[in-house]
Amino acid sequence: LSEWAAEGRRERLLREAGATVAGSEMFAWDYVFASPDEAWTLLRLMFGRQIDELAPDMQAEVEREMNALLASHRQDSGEYRIPHACRLLWGQR
Numbered sequence: 001l002s003e004w005a006a007e008g009r010r011e012r013l014l015r016e017a018g019a020t021v022a023g024s025e026m027f028a029w030d031y032v033f034a035s036p037d038e039a040w041t042l043l044r045l046m047f048g049r050q051i052d053e054l055a056p057d058m059q060a061e062v063e064r065e066m067n068a069l070l071a072s073h074r075q076d077s078g079e080y081r082i083p084h085a086c087r088l089l090w091g092q093r
Contacts, residue, residue: 010089011089014089014091019091020092022089022090023089025087026086026087027085028085029084030084032079034078034080036067039066039070
């Protein structure tokens with residue numbers, strides 16, 4: 001999988017596919033939550049159906065694990081910041 005991260009590889013693949021112009025740009029942002037409950041609410045919005053299919057004890061375990069992972073992202077201000085990034089690729093023929 002790391003070979004996909006090699007410098008210029010994705011742009012080269014776009015050119016090999018016929019793109020005469022190829023580019024990419026990295027975007028970065030933080031998800032910011034005021035509390036673990038706020039993060040859990042977002043998780044429920046995104047994956048509610050899958051979470052609802054779990055037994056209640058497993059739902060509680062998922063929430064406990066999320067809280068444990070979230071703890072390392074707690075800021076001095078009390079908020080939680082989780083860094084994210086994605087790369088936008090484009091090509092033109």
